[in-house]
Amino acid sequence: MRPARLSLRSRIFAYMILLILVASILIALVSIYQYSEQSNDYHEKRLERKEDQVRSNVNYVINKETTYVISEENLRLIFKDAIYKIADIHNVDFNLYDLSGTLINTSDTSIASNEVEVPTCLPVDVLNKINTLVDKHYVEEIKTEKGEFQSSYTIITDAKSKPLGILNLQYERDDSFSNNELKEFLLRLGYAYIVMLLVAIVFAYFISRYITRSLKSIGEKLDQTRFNQRNEKIIVEDAGEEIFNLISAYNGMIDELEESAVKLAMSEREQAWREMAKQVAHEIKNPLTPMRLSVQSFQRKFDPKDPKILQKVDEYSKTLIQQIDTMSSIASAFSNFAKMPAQQNEMLNVVEITRLAMDIFNEDYITVYFEREEIIVKFDRTQLIRVITNLVKNAIQAIANDRAPLIDVRVFERDGNAIITVEDNGIGISKENTPKIFEPKFTTKTSGMGLGLGMVKNIVETYNGSITFTSEEHKGTTFTVTIPKN
Template identity: 55%
Template sequence: MIFITLIASLLIAAVSIYQFDKEAKDYHQDRVDRKEKAIKEHINYILSTTTYPLTTENLPLIFRERIHELANIHSMEINIYDLNGHLLKSSKAAFSVDTLSQKIPDRILRIVRSTAEKRFVDLLTSEKGNKYRSSYSYIKDTKFKPLGILSLPYIEDDGYYEKEVKNFMIRFAQVYSFMLLISIIIAYFLSSYITKSLKAISDRITEIRLSSANEKIDQKDSPQEISQLVKAYNLMVDDLEESAAKLAQSEREQAWREMAKQVAHEIKNPLTPMRLTVQSFQRRFNPEDPDIRKKMDEFASTLIQQIDTMTSVASAFSSFASMPAQQNETINMVKIVQLALEIFNESYITFIADEPEVITRMDRTQLIRIITNLVKNAIQAMPDNKPDPLVEVRVYREGSNARICVKDNGKGISMENKNRIFEPKFTTKTSGMGLGLGIIKNIVENYNGSITFESERGKGTMFIVTFPITEEDSTETTNNI
C-alpha cells in the first residue's frame, strides 16, 4: 500500500510537470501565432496605403519610420529580409543592428519556400541559455506577390510557469507527505489485523509436541483464507493426537514384548540346570545309601541357588519397571558417597572430596544405588591380571552443579558399544542383565541431572554424574547424616 502510494505520487508529479511544460509551450506557440497574425495585418494595411511602388527594393523606404511604430504597438522586434534572406530593415536600434544576423540561413529559406503556408517557426537557444522562437513568413503585396520575408523573434518568458510549477510541487509534496503518513498508519494496522491470525497459528505450530496435548485454534472472525488454514491446523492436531496415541500404544506393546522375551530368557537359564539336577537325583536316588543326607543337602543347595537367581531376575526387572518413591531430604553428598564406598573391600578404591560439604536435596538411597552400580561396574571392568588397578571416586562442586566422578583404569568401552551403553538389557559382561546403567540414568534424569562418560579402549573409563543444586540447598545444613 505504501509502495503504491509512493509510485502514484511520483507518477502524478511527473504528469503534472509534463502538463505545465506542455501548457507553456502551447501558450508561447499560440502567442507567436497571434502576434504574427496581428503584425501581418498591420503590414498589409501599411502596404495598401503607401505611395511607394510595392517592390522589394522599396521595403526599407516604406517601413523606414513605420517599423518602429509596429514594434512599439505590438511589443515585438521586427526584422524584414528580402526574398534571398538579406536583411533590409530592423526595428532594433542602429548600434545593435550589427549584432543581428544579416542573412537568414539557407536551411530556413528552403523550408519557407517549400511549405504551402510559406511559413516556418524555429525554436532556438540564445548564448545566455534563454529559449526563443523565431517566426519566418512572406510579406506579399495586394496581388499576393512575395515582396520579402518577415522575421519575428519571440523570447519565451517561463518565469510565471516556473513559479507555478514550484508552488504546485510544494503543495503537492505537503499533501502527499500527509497521505503517505496516513497510508503507513493504515497499512500498519491493516497488516497487524491480517497477520494476527497467522502469528497465532505460527506460534501454535512451534509449540506442537508429539508427547503432549496440543491446543486447537479458535478463530471465528478470521477471513476465509485464514479460516481454511485454521481448520487444516485443527485437523492436523486431531490426527497428531491420534497418531501419538497409536505410537505410544505401539511402543508400550513393543516394550512389554521385549521385556517378556528378556524375562523368559533369564528365567530359562536357571531352569535348565534345575531340571538336570532333579533328573540326575531321581536316577541316582537310593534310600539305603549312607550318604543320602549329604546328597539331599547338595540337591537342595543347587535348587536354592537357582531359585535365588530367578528371584534376582524378577527383582531387577521390577526395579527397572517401577522406581521406588523418592524420599527427598537435605543431605551432604560427600558423606553419603563415602558411606556407600564402605561396603567395598577392594584396596584400590580411593575417595576424593574437594570440600567437606556439598549440600543437595535428594533420596540418599538412590544416591547410594548410583554409587554402588558405578563402582561395581568399574571393579568388574578390571582385567584379572591388571598390575595396578585403580578406581577413583571424586565429589566436587562446579558452579551451581554438584558432580560425582567415578574413574577407573580398566578395559574401557569399545567404539561400537559407546552408543548403547545406557540401553536396557545391553551388557558386555557374562553375568547380569544390563539394567544397572539404565536404572542410574532414570534416577539422575528424575532429578534434572545428567550422566556422561569418557572412555578409551585399554586405558579406562570415567563416568560423570551432574546434579543441579540451588542456592537454598547450598545454605542449608545437613541433618541426620
Template identity: 55%
Template sequence: MILLVLLASILILVVTVYQYDLQTTDYNIQRFERKEAIAKEIIELELANKTSYAVSTENLPKIFQNRIYEISSINKLNITIYNLEGRLLKTSFGNAFEKIDKTPLTDFIVSDLAQNSNHRVFNNKEIAGTSYQTSYSYINDPKFKRIGILELQFTQDNSEIEHELKEFIYRLSLVYLLMFLLAISFAYFLSSYITRSIKTISDKMQQTRLNERNEKIILNKASSEIEVLVDAYNHMIDQLEESAVRLAKSEREQAWREMAKQVAHEIKNPLTPMRLTVQSFERKFDPKDENVKEKLAEYSETLIQQIDVMSSIASAFSDFAKMPTQKREKIEVIGVVKLALDIFNEDSIKYYPQEKELFANLDKTQLIRIVTNLVKNASQAIDKQENPLIEVKVYSEGNAVKITISDNGKGISEDVKELIFEPKFTTKSSGMGLGLGIIKNIIEAYDGTISFTSKVGIGTVFTVILPKT
C-alpha cells in the same frame, strides 16, 4: 509507506517540470500569435490605404523602406519580406543604410507554404534557454493577389521563467522533505506498534515445547491481522497438546513393547545354558561314579546361577528403569569366566587366561551374561565350518580387564557393521541377535567399552574392556 512518499515526491517533481515547460511553450506561442496578427493587420492597412506606390512585388522594398522598422519596434518582432521565389526584399535586421546578408528561403519552406491549406508555416525552437517562434505567410495586395512572403520572428528569453521554476521546485522540495520526515516518524511508531505484538508471538513460539505445557498468547491491543495470527497460534497450541498426549501414550506403549522384547530375550539367555546343563547331566551322569556328588554339586551350582539370573530379571521387571540392575562386588574374573564357559560342551571353545588370578569390582551375574552371550553368538557364527574355533582370552591391561572372544566364522560384511549393536538388528549369517544391544548397555553402565573387528570369510574378534574399580 516511506517508499511511496518518496516516489510520489519524484513523480510530482517530474510532472511539475513538464507542466511548466508545456505552459511556457503555450504562452510563448499564444503571445507570438497575438503579435503576428497585429503585425499582419498593420501591413495590410499600409498596403491598402497609406502607400503612394503601386502595390506590387517590386515596390514592396520601397513601400516598407522605413515603415518596416516601426512595425518591428512596436510589436518587438523581426520582420523580413521575400518575393514569391524566396529571395530577400526587405528586413528589419540592422538599419536602413546597412547591407544585410540574409540567406533566401529554402525551397522546402516555399513549397510547404504553397501547399499548406491555411497558407501559413510555423516553426518553434529553443536554443540555450531562448525560444524562437517563426511564421511564414503570404503578403496579398488589396485584390488578394500574392505579391510576397512575410517572415515574422519572435524571440523570447525564458531565463526568468526558469528562475521562477527553480524557486518553486525549491519550496516544493522543502515541503516534501518535511512530509518525508513525518512519514519516517509515523512509519517508525507504526512498525514499533506492530512489531511489539509480533515480538510477543515470536517469544512464545521460541518457548513452545512438544513435551511441556505451553501457554496461549493473550494480547489486549492488537490489529485484526495480528489477532488472526494469535488465534491461529492458540489453535495450534490446543492441537499440539492433543498430539503430545497421543505421542506420550504411543511412546509408553512402544517402551513396554521394547521392554517385553528385552525381558523375553533376557529370560532366554539363561534358559539355553540350563538346557545344555540338563542334557549334559543326562548324558554323563553315572550313579556309580566316585565323584558323583562333586559333579552333581557342579551341575546344581550352574543351574542355580542361571535361576538366579532369571530371578534378577523378574525382580527388575517391576522397575523398567533399573533393568538390568547393576551392582559392584569384588570378584575373581578368571574363575567367573571359566564358570561361564563350563556350560558349553563344544570342543571348539578354547579358554586362554593370561593370568592366574584377576580381581575387579563387577557384577558376577552380569559378567557371566556378557561372556555367555558373546560365546553363544560366536558358536552360531562358526556353525557348519570345517574346523570351528572359538578362543576366549582374559588378561589385565592397566586398570582394566580385557576379554577377547574370537571365532573363525563367516565374518560380518561392511554394510551391516554399523547395525550390529542396534537393539532390533539380527542376522543369521553372523550369529548376532538382539542381545548385543543389551550387552552393550550393560558394559557401558560400568563405564566400559565393547568393539569388534571382522573380515568376511576369516572371522570376528569381539573385545570387552571393563574397569577394575
C-alpha cells in the same frame, strides 16, 4: 559462496523507501515536463498575439494609409517608413519578402542582427511549406548559440485577398523566468521530499517490523518445534488473513505431530517390552535347563538304600537353590527397572546417604572422599541409595583379574550442583560400546540383564539430573552423576 539473502523485513523496508524515491523522481520529471509545456504554450500564444497585432497594422497600412498602388512591386515603397513605426509600436522586428522569397525590407537596421541572421532569400523548403499549408502560415524553430528563436511566415494580401508578399516575424524565446521558477519549485520539492523521505524511513521501519512480527513469532516457534517434546501453539492477535492461515496450518501440524508422537511412543514402548519379555524369557530359560537335568538325574539315580543318598540329595538341593537364586535375581532386576522411581522430593544430605549406601561394601580397595560434610539436594532416599550401589557394583564387576583393584568414590559441590563420581581401574568401555552403555538390555557381562545403568539413568533424569562417563580401554572408567541443588 552463496550470497546472503535479505530478510523479508529488510526487503519490505527497502521496497518502501525505493517506492518513495521512484515517486519523487517521477513527480520531478512530470513537473519539468509540465513547466516545459506551459512555457511552449506561453510562447506560442505570445507569438500568435504578436503576429495578429503586426498583421493588423500591416493590413491597415495597405488598405488605409498608403497612397501607392497596392501591388507586389510597390510593397517596398509602401513599407519604406511604416515598417520601423510598426516595429517600434510592438517592440518586435519583422521582415517583408516578395512572393519569390527575396528580402524587400526589414525593421532591423543591420542585415546581420545581433541575435539571428536575416536571410536575403528564403529557402525553397520554407516557400513550399508556406504555399502548401491551408492557412498560409508556417513557424520555424531556430537554435543559435545565443538562444532559441521562432520565425513565423505569413502571406499578406490586399483587400481582395490577392497575395502581395510574405511577412516574417522574428521572435526570441526567453525562458529565463520560467527556468528560474522551475528551479525554485524543484528546490522546494526537494526539501519537501527530504522531509518525506526521513518520515518514510521511520514509517517503513515500524511498518516492516509490524508486518514481520507475526512471521518472526512463527519462525521462533518453528525453531523450537521438537518431535520428542510438547510444542506450544502460536497465538497471534490481529493477524492478517495470510498470517492467520499460516498460523492455523502450523497449529494443525502441531496437533498432528503430537498425535504421531503419542502413537510412536506407544509403538516404541510396546516394542521395548516385547524385547524385554524376550530377554527375560531367555534369561529364565538358562537356569531352567540345569534344573530340569538335575531333577531327571535325581529320578534315575535315586536309591533309598544308597549309603551316600543324603550327600547326593544335598548336592541336588544346592544345584536347584543356586538356579532358583539366579532366577530370583533376574526377576528382581527386571522388577527394579520396570518400577518408575517415585519422586518423594525429600531434602537429603548427599554425604550422609552416600555413607549409608557404602556401608554394605567392605572391600579395602574402595575409598570414599567427601569435600564437605553437608550437601543438600531434593531427592528420594531409596532411589539415591540405588543409584550409588549400582554404580559401585558395576565398578567392582569391571575390575580385571590381572591387576590390583582400586575404586574411588567422591562427593563434592560444583556450580550449584551436587556431584558424585565413581572411578575404577577396570577394563574400561570400548568405543563401539560407548553409545549403547545406557541401553536397558545392553551388557558386556556374562550374566545379568544389563538393566542397572539404564535404571540409574532413568532415576537421575527423573530428578532433572544427568549421568555421564569417561572411559579408556584397559585403564578404567569414571561415572559422574550431577544433581541440581534446587
